Amino acid sequence: MIAVLDTNSHIPQSSPGDERPSYALHLSGCGTVSAEGLNVDTRMMCAKTVFTLIDFLWRFMREWISAYYLSSTQKDDPVYNAVKAFINQISALKIATSNFECAEYPRALMYLEMFIKENPQQFQEQLWLFMKIYARLNEPDAVHGIMATREQEPSLEELIIAHEVTGQLQDAVACYERMAQDERRGPDFYKGMVQCYLGLDQPITALRIAQGIVSERPEMAPAMQxxxxEAFWRLHMFDDLGSLLSLPDIAENMSWGxxxxRALLHFQAGRSNPLYKHLEGMRKELLDGMGTVSLEKGSYQEEYQNII
Incomplete structure (x- = not known):
């Protein structure tokens, strides 16, 4: 029995305040097994496990064809035909998109290239996804290459990615300011703009924008915390930092900022034991993120970017 991820339900990267879509696993001949009730990390791990199994099936297909390409038994083998029929029902584009949303960028790129190889006429339509993947892989040359192959003028979103991946944050800020006039702005826009100002070492501006966003859209408060x-501790505003971190809804927030x-508040108060315990917890969290790197190609590079 083969478990298949419902390709109509993508698993996005979790962030505070984002809506959590419904996840389900379809079991052949057994209906649907809901993944509701599982935490984000568990759902992510389930999705990655399914993608690993799909990788194995593709590898089986390639090795079988390589071994029996000239053999007449290939097309008559029931195992090969069953796997082929199953694989043909899966959209490589949807797998690429789902892997991107699960932060599995090397695999997302592999399946997107596979999709374009079979559907070259859709290359221009998928340049946006190519660009986002290459940006997450920290490949500025590839991003510039994608920009050069566009047949139309790049959008502001594409310009932002190109500027951010090459470190041209001032140009990225200019694009964010132009996009700010669009009322359909989403959480990613706000987070990207504030992060850009922090990257420019302008914590006062970043703080004012973040507080303005929360004032205008209270539902964005968890995403801005x-x-x-980070702006508070960069500005040495430790009283305000302490007030923020004492809020009940931030207790489970494990973001880097x-x-x-929390570590700086322990240090400032001279609480050495809680400080060492907290730093050890942060270190363990980073190392736990590398626990599965041996299972995925390119994961060391990805996790390295997270650590630095």
Missing amino acids: EFEA VQIG
Whole structure:
């Protein structure tokens, strides 16, 4: 029995305040097994496990064809035909998109290239996804190459990615300011803009924007907590930082800006034992993120970017 991820339900990267879509696993001949009730990390791990199994099936297909390409038994083998029929029902584009949303960028790129190889006429339509994947893989040359192959003028979103991946944050800020006039702005826009100002070492501006966003859209408060915390400790505003970190809804926030803020409050108060315990917890969390790197190609590079 083969478990298949419902390709109509993608698993996005979790962030505070984002809506959590419904996840389900379809079991052949057994209906649907819901993944509701599982935490985000468990759902992510389930999805990655399914993608690993799909990788194995593709590898089986390639090795079988390589071994029996000239053999007449290939097309008559029931195992090969069953796997082929199953694989043909899976959209490589949907797998690529789902892997991107699960932060599995090397695999997302592999399946997107596979999709374009079979559907070259859709290359221009998928340049946006190519660009986002290459940006997450920290490949500025590839991003520039994608920009050069566009047949139309790049959008502001594409310009932002190109500027951010090459470190041209001032140009990225200019694009964010132009996009700010669009009322259909989503959480990623706000987070990207505030992060850009922090990258420019302008914590006061970042803090004011974050607080303005929360004032205008209270539902964005959880998403802005990380950036507010980082701005506070960069500005040495430890009283405000302490007030922010004492809020009940930030207790479960394990983002980097919040974690550093907690460590600095322990240090400022001279609480050495809680400080060492907290730093050890942060270190363990980073190392746990590398626990599965041996299972995925390119994961060391990805996790290295997270650590630095």
